[in-house]
Structure formats: structure tokens, C-alpha cells
Amino acid sequence: MSGAANSWQAVRAEVLRRIRSREWAPGQPIPHEADLAQELGCARATVNRALREVAESGLIERRRRAGSRVALHPVRRATLDIPVIRMEIETRGEAYDFSLVSRAEEVPPPAIRARFKSAPEARLLHVVGLHMADGKPHALEDRWIDAQAVPGAGTTDFSQISPNEWLVLSVPFEGGDIAFSASVASPAEAEALGCPAGAPLFVTERATWRNEKTLTSVRLLFAPGYRLHTRL
């Protein structure tokens, strides 16, 4: 490193060079900030700033006590804000409508039962509805709810508010997982979404739990052309 040593960008460039060249190999601890500052001839705060930036990019893992090390599996990290569908549509200036297709207590298929760890004959609340934007189908919501575990769900008819919105407002956040994939529209899905059978559909599947108990599980099928955007 040359005379520009006192800028944090120069320190970052040098750190990246060492990681890229494997001079600092994946999983290896990296030197203490004070040692690096001395070696590179800059302030410790400058090293700290540079390492923080590199850590945010996912190339370095910082651990409070154990120090920092080169990430074994560097990642790009994005934050994904998942809005209530009504608000996503209204934010675009479009008129929102929700149309309830069905609501019933049903014995779920095996895959859903496994997710809820429910008893073989136990019934769950099954709600299907269509989210519309400016009168056109936007997304088909197919949701299962453990009405025992979600107070109020059993007495809500979901004709005035979608389960999507009701649950965001009703269930305190605890944990969940989410998966994104692509699927083709079955004839029934195509009819609901007003698209040709076989059209490519963006799919999100979410499960929300509290105290390790699954509260709800949903499959959202978006009409063709939908894109989910976020910032890296």
C-alpha cells in the first residue's frame, strides 16, 4: 500500500486484495485492528471503518469475542421488505380488491400436515382468495391456519379483509421461513388468474411460527409478469 494509506477506501482495497489472493484464506482469522493499523500506517478507526464495510458485504465474519475471520461462505446480503399485498397494490396507485374463494375447516394434505406437525385427522382452517389490482387478478392466496394457535382466526370470515393482511396485523412476529420459486399455471390456477394454462408463475411460500409451533402456511401464486424487487 502506498501513501493513500490513511483513507478507509485504500485499506478496504488492500483487505479485498488479500482475501482475493487468498493471502488471507477463507476461515482464517484476520489480524487485530491495532496491528493492521500499525502495519498500514493509519488510524485504528480507519481500519475499523474498512473492515466494517467488508463485513457488510459478507466477505468477513465479525464475532464479538472471537475476533474477525475471512468468511468461509461469502454472501451478498439483501433486506427484503414484504408488504401487505393490499398496500403493495395501493402504493402503485391501483385499486385493491380481495375476493374470498373458499373458507373451510379441512384435514390438510400430508405436506401441510407435516409442516404443522398436526395429528392425522386434525382439521386446519383453509382459506383461498384472490387479490385483485385495478380489477385484474394479482395473486392467488392459498393459506392454512392453525385456528387453535391464532386467536380470532376461527371467528374471522375473511370476506372483508384478506388473511394476508389480517395475520400481519394480528400475529406478533416471531419467526418464519420463506421460499421463492417458479411454477406453471395449472388449468384451475390459470382460470383464477386469468392467464393461459402453462404460463410461468412466480411463487412465494411462507410459514410463520411462534414457540416452534407453525401458525400459518401460505402459497402465493402471482399473475404472469410479477417481479419482486429489493435493494442489495
Added chain:
Amino acid sequence: MSGAANSWQAVRAEVLRRIRSREWAPGQPIPHEADLAQELGCARATVNRALREVAESGLIERRRRAGSRVALHPVRRATLDIPVIRMEIETRGEAYDFSLVSRAEEVPPPAIRARFKSAPEARLLHVVGLHMADGKPHALEDRWIDAQAVPGAGTTDFSQISPNEWLVLSVPFEGGDIAFSASVASPAEAEALGCPAGAPLFVTERATWRNEKTLTSVRLLFAPGYRLHTRL
């Protein structure tokens, strides 16, 4: 609220009830912590804990000086870790391989040119390659790079390392955007990915920039069956 007022869960339940009933309407400031603590008969720290939880779920926006308010657009917030494709595959215990399909300096199509804000006749580096898992096609990478803005890209041949991995290790993170969608395999894409034409493909499109200048733009087409997982 009853005698359970001194638990933060009870305070959270009461806050959620007020938001759900629109007693506290979207966009409206919520009372100061001290006032709420007095009203609800609990410690201020308890109110703070409850509000922090509700804010993490995206229903309340906390602003350092302006106080807290009910979110206009409540969201569920997820963190998305986007690994280097090689590492994603190796983490699953599968053998990774990358096969370079083409590498050329080309005048990009209008949509790519607009993204880079490049001059009409300016050439960009265009790299296409196939990521393989256990010998099977995993994802087709179609990438454009501004070699003027990314030192080293112009002299890297990408036969030994994919652009995906090279860029994560080479480009300091600054900003980017990402979009997820679904597409159907064109005949050429189907041949590259070893699937039938018309099969549904999960697509991610990313652009990475620094100082408002686009450095690289990529379209990743994943073989049928791919799912992107994360935690909420």
C-alpha cells in the same frame, strides 16, 4: 389491560390491538414510552421492549428524534443471504463446475445500455456461462460488465472462475438492486439447462453499482425445481 400489565408480551398484545382496531391509525404518532408505561401500569423498559418487538415486525416505524408512529405500510422484513453459486452448491455436498459459454466485447441491447447509461456504440464485456452441480445444469449466467469501471475484468478470461464468484471477491460492495421473477425456458435456454422448452424457470436479475455507476448486470436462470430459501 388487566393485571398482566407488567409483562412485555401483554403490552405488545395491547399495542397490536390498538393498531388492528385503528385506535392508533396508520401514520399516526404513538404516545411516548413514559406515558404508555404510566397508562398501562408497567415499567418504561417493558414498554420499550414491547415497542421494539412491534417495530421489528414492521408495524411501527421508530425514528430517532421524531418519535414512533404507526407504519403507513407495514411489512414483514426478511434478510436474504445471496451466496456465491459455487459455495451454495458445495455447501449442499455437490460437486461444482463452471463452463464458460462465451466471452466477448459487444454493443449491448437497448435495455442493458439504458441500465449502464452507456453511449450508443460503446461496447461492454458480455460473459455467458453455465453453473453445474454434480454434472447437471444448475444455473445459466448471462452477465454484462463495464470493464472500464471494474479493474481486472478486461484481462480475466473467466474460464477458471465464474464472473459471479470473481465479482463478489473483486468488487467492493456499494449498492445494487435485485428482482425475482418467473420465466419459461426458450428453446436455447432449455438446451443449455437440459430441460424441456416452456419449463418454468426462476429468474434473478441483479445490478451492482458504485458511485451511481452500474458496474455489472446479470440475469441468472435457474434449472427447474430451484427454490430460494430464507428466514423471516
